[in-house]
Amino acid sequence: MESQDLRIFKYVAEQKSISKAAAMLGYVQSNVSGRIKHLEEELDTKLLNRTNRGVTLTDEGVLLLEYTEKILFLMDEVKTKLNEEKGEGSLTIGASQTISAFKIPHFLSGFLKQNKNIKVKIKTDTKQILQEQLLYGEIDGLFFSGDNDEDRFEEVYCDHEKVVLLSCKGNDKRESSPTLLVNSDPNCIYRKKMLEFSQNHNFDKPVLMEFDSLESILQGISNGLGMSVIPADIAHSRLSRKIVQFEELSEGVQIQFGVKKGKQRSQSVKKFIRFLQKL
Structure with a gap:
């Protein structure tokens, strides 16, 4: 059983749609369907009920989703711990093109002077897609503007922009x-x-x-x-x-930095939050 198969299953389960999950993952729909079918064959059980309106989980699918969330959480946790032991921190930040154009380079220039061993990656996309990536653990934090319409996020920094x-x-x-x-x-x-x-x-x-x-x-x-x-x-x-x-x-507008509630924060994320809050 491959971890990517579990991630794909998690997307499908939460979106209740194979086509929506495929679009979010950047896969063709047949690829996602094939991976789910392979997972069902490997476990010798039916995981999804397929209808014209999408998919729902079988009882076995509900059970697998519970274990999938635990497995993926532990995999992310051990990866973070191993990188920290090597002295190699990482930080993946999401932001719109507009925020990325000025705000993020300004923040990072100061942050990386103090934390040269942290590797930073920036992902730019629409607010909706970035929110989904934050919920699924694909990014560590998100810069966004306007109201926070997602109660699973915690705002840890706020700035005013003219x-x-x-x-x-x-x-x-x-x-x-x-x-x-x-x-x-x-x-x-x-x-x-x-x-x-x-x-x-x-x-x-x-x-x-x-x-x-x-x-x-x-x-x-x-x-x-x-x-x-x-x-x-x-x-x-x-x-x-x-x-x-x-x-x-x-x-003007408010620029916030949000993280997912309840998710264990790596040392890199904690350092970045402390840096922002001291500005």
């Missing part, structure tokens, strides 16, 4: 139907700020232009495609006032 409204000089920011440059992720806090600004200023049927990357939004602003709301630190460091108009908004 935001600015940007548009290319020469463009009328108050035109009735402007183009709004926003992130394609509907949960992006900066997208929400842009839409909130549009509503408060009674824009008449604004045009939404969606992008998957911060770089595209920044280039779009410089090229006069429309306006956008982004963190002030990024705007000041990446855009020229000769080309772009800056307007600081009265309300």
